Amino acid sequence: xxxxxxxxxxxxxxxxxxxxxxxxxxxxxxxxxxxxxxxxxxxxxxxxxxxxxxxxxxxxxxxxxxxxxxxxxxxxxxxxxxxxxxxxxxxxxxxxxxxxxxxxxxxxxxxxxxxxxxxxxxxxxxxxxxxxxxxxxxxxxxxxxxxxxxxxxxxxxxxxxxxxxxxxxxxxxxxxxxxxxxxxxxxxxxxxxxxxxxxxxxxxxxxxxxxxxxxxxxxxxxxxxxxxxxxxxxxxxxxxxxxxxxxxxxxxxxxxxxxxxxxxxxxxxxxxxxx
Amino acid sequence: xxxxxxxxxxxxxxxxxxxxxxxxxxxxxxxxxxxxxxxxxxxxxxxxxxxxxxxxxxxxxxxxxxxxxxxxxxxxxxxxxxxxxxxxxxxxxxxxxxxxxxxxxxxxxxxxxxxxxxxxxxxxxxxxxxxxxxxxxxxxxxxxxxxxxxxxxxxxxxxxxxxxxxxxxxxxxxxxxxxxxxxxxxxxxxxxxxxxxxxxxxxxxxxxxxxxxxxxxxxxxxxxxxxxxxxxxxxxxxxxxxxxxxxxxxxxxxxxxxxxxxxxxxxxxxxxxxxxxxxxxxxxxxxxxxxxxxxxxxxxxxxxxxxxxxxxxxxxxxxxxxxxxxxxxxxxxxxxxxxxxxxxxxxxxxxxxxxxxxx
Numbered sequence: 001x002x003x004x005x006x007x008x009x010x011x012x013x014x015x016x017x018x019x020x021x022x023x024x025x026x027x028x029x030x031x032x033x034x035x036x037x038x039x040x041x042x043x044x045x046x047x048x049x050x051x052x053x054x055x056x057x058x059x060x061x062x063x064x065x066x067x068x069x070x071x072x073x074x075x076x077x078x079x080x081x082x083x084x085x086x087x088x089x090x091x092x093x094x095x096x097x098x099x100x101x102x103x104x105x106x107x108x109x110x111x112x113x114x115x116x117x118x119x120x121x122x123x124x125x126x127x128x129x130x131x132x133x134x135x136x137x138x139x140x141x142x143x144x145x146x147x148x149x150x151x152x153x154x155x156x157x158x159x160x161x162x163x164x165x166x167x168x169x170x171x172x173x174x175x176x177x178x179x180x181x182x183x184x185x186x187x188x189x190x191x192x193x194x195x196x197x198x199x200x201x202x203x204x205x206x207x208x209x210x211x212x213x214x215x216x217x218x219x220x221x222x223x224x225x226x227x228x229x230x231x232x233x234x235x236x237x238x239x240x241x242x243x244x245x246x247x248x249x250x251x252x253x254x255x256x257x258x259x260x261x262x263x264x265x266x267x268x269x270x271x272x273x274x275x
Numbered sequence: 276x277x278x279x280x281x282x283x284x285x286x287x288x289x290x291x292x293x294x295x296x297x298x299x300x301x302x303x304x305x306x307x308x309x310x311x312x313x314x315x316x317x318x319x320x321x322x323x324x325x326x327x328x329x330x331x332x333x334x335x336x337x338x339x340x341x342x343x344x345x346x347x348x349x350x351x352x353x354x355x356x357x358x359x360x361x362x363x364x365x366x367x368x369x370x371x372x373x374x375x376x377x378x379x380x381x382x383x384x385x386x387x388x389x390x391x392x393x394x395x396x397x398x399x400x401x402x403x404x405x406x407x408x409x410x411x412x413x414x415x416x417x418x419x420x421x422x423x424x425x426x427x428x429x430x431x432x433x434x435x436x437x438x439x440x441x442x443x444x445x446x447x448x449x450x451x452x453x454x455x456x457x458x459x460x461x462x463x464x465x466x467x468x469x470x471x472x473x474x475x476x477x478x479x480x481x482x483x484x485x486x487x488x489x490x491x492x493x494x495x496x497x498x499x500x501x502x503x504x505x506x507x508x509x510x511x512x513x514x515x516x517x518x519x520x521x522x523x524x525x526x527x528x529x530x531x532x533x534x535x536x537x538x539x540x541x542x543x544x545x546x547x548x549x550x551x552x553x554x555x556x557x558x559x560x561x562x563x564x565x566x567x568x569x570x571x572x573x574x575x576x577x578x579x580x581x582x583x584x585x586x587x588x589x590x591x592x593x594x595x596x597x598x599x600x601x602x603x604x605x606x607x608x609x610x611x612x613x614x615x616x617x618x619x620x621x622x623x624x625x626x627x628x629x630x631x632x633x634x
Contacts, residue, residue, distance in 0.1 A: 003454075004454075005450045005451060005453055005454020005455070006394055006397070006398050006450075006451065006454055008450045009394060009417075009446075009447050009450040009451050009454070010391055010394055012443055012446045012447045012450065013387065013390050013391055013394075013421055013424070013447065014387070015443075016421075016424075016425060016440070016443040017383075017386075017387045017424065017425075017428065019439075020425065020428050020429070020432070020434065021383070021428075023434065024432045024434070027432075050372075051368055051371055051372055052371045052372070052375075053371070053372060053373060053374060053375025053376060054371070054374050054375045054430070054431075055375060056430075084481075095547070098540065098547075098548065099545075101540070102540050102541075102542075102545075104480065104481065104482035104483075104486065104489070104490065104543075105482070105483060105486055106481055106482075106483065107483045173435055175483050175485065175486075204435050204436070205433050205434075205435055207430075207433075208433050209430055209431050209432070209433055211378070211379045211431075212375065212376070212377065212378050212379065213378065213379075215375075263435065264435075265432070265433050265434055265435055266433050267432070267433055
């Protein structure tokens with residue numbers, strides 16, 4: 001063991017790196033699974049610090065349908081059951097809250113539609129929603145992400161068959177879970193009624209790395225952002241630094257060609273400044 | 276008579292030196308009391324033999340031959356541990372500070388080369404220094420570099436996180452731990468191993484592995500595997516490894532039991548939370564008792580200590596649940612104090628029973 005240990009350890013390093021790189025090559029081989037031009041609205045610069053010089057874009061999507069207490073109204077009990085969650089217990093039952101609250105989340109695939117009918121419905125609802133903490137920003141038309149989740153399933157191939165437009169519909173791995181909600185006032189006739197729905201907790205690869213040879217335009221924007229005084233927030237204090245990207249309420253400054261491969265893992269293929 | 280150590284590890288050598296020192300102190304005391312009296316020739320032969328033995332062991336294994344050396348060694352171990360942590364952090368931050376200016380190919384090359392370079396440095400250091408302080412530092416740095424390697428590779432190529440990385444890290448750290456006999460690296464391997472097997476349980480239960488921490492029952496399998504490894508993984512010449520497996524296995528098991536016996540909603544078992552908690556509380560008491568008895572009978576101090584600590588913690592948690600809200604504070608702490616005394620008496624009884632059996 002004394003002699004073989006270091007050699008075997010070195011072999012572990014080589015094999016692990018090889019496995020990762022072969023996975024990357026297989027993901028990117030052949031025709032992309034999806035290929036879409038997104039803008040800064042959907043891919044804002046991720047937060048960065050001086051201690052980390054890597055460039056990342058954060059995949060931004062609409063998590064909540066405006067004006068509704070249910071985050072994604074189409075992700076209902078039937079859809080949950082189709083994923084395999086046991087939804088047999090009535091949502092109004094005595095133990096429903098604990099029962100559904102204890103259910104483990106599952107890995108599934110979410111379809112994100114870009115700038116399609118779902119986005120237009122979202123925008124209409126946003127503009128019709130009353131002012132309040134749940135209402136989206138008033139400049140949604142200018143800076144909000146146009147990526148809207150429209151479906152979820154366990155089988156990505158089946159989802160692609162249902163949503164064949166590869167330039168508009170991304171199929172991304174995500175974590176989903178049941179959500180038990182008690183509707184309150186303002187929910188019309190169903191006020192006070194318990195509802196079981198699904199929730200997309202997060203998308204697994206939600207930050208996309210930008211390689212150095214594509215990152216020049218982003219570096220300029222980062223430098224410009226860093227020069228903007230940072231508004232003091234509860235966690236920011238008066239510390240100087242880049243503004244949080246989600247605080248931008250201006251038109252997008254760049255567009256990005258984002259590709260997804262066979263393993264539904266993305267990569268940035270091109271970055272272009274917008275006029 | 277020439278001294279032949281007849282063993283191959285520093286731990287064995289250190290134990291022999293400690294025995295020699297204790298023997299000489301006891302012999303001096305016995306001579307002072309007049310119990311024994313060696314003649315001059317015997318004393319000379321004994322002194323020469325011991326001096327030769329200690330010198331031989333010190334030359335071959337760099338053991339601590341005096342109490343002062345032992346204290347210094349402890350300080351060196353602490354310093355090397357802190358140094359390893361600091362150096363690993365330095366490597367981590369150094370890479371992140373500059374990786375944006377590297378092309379993707381250069382990033383991949385640097386990432387893969389870093390653990391290999393640290394590994395080569397470790398091997399060189401081990402050849403030059405028998406105490407393995409520097410080798411230990413470089414070993415931890417090598418593990419940190421490998422962790423950084425796979426993490427950054429995943430981030431660079433936007434890979435979906437996989438628990439397989441933890442298996443690779445565990446294998447790497449474990450191989451180095453066994454090659455050089457370094458406990459800290461074995462601890463790193465155990466941590467990676469625990470996360471990997473918990474993630475497998477999590478996947479079997481249809482729970483994404485990223486959520487393995489939300490279901491403490493995921494830890495049961497790795498805990499049992501660690502206890503089995505203490506018994507079945509060959510550790511010839513590495514006497515401290517089996518106790519480390521046992522201690523880690525029990526800590527993982529008891530931690531999982533403690534969480535699920537207090538927060539039953541975190542269980543996979545689809546019973547009401549109260550029922551789940553009650554079942555796990557009983558299991559906790561039973562397993563703590565088993566650990567105390569087995570640890571005491573087999574002379575496994577770490578098992579006995581873990582069992583006792585967990586029993587006390589579980590009892591305290593139960594008493595807190597039952598009595599804190601209605602009992603006066605003084606009475607609550609009085610009961611806790613009385614309980615501590617009762618545990619002490621029970622353990623003393625167990626100890627004296629064992630003492631009689633041994634005698």
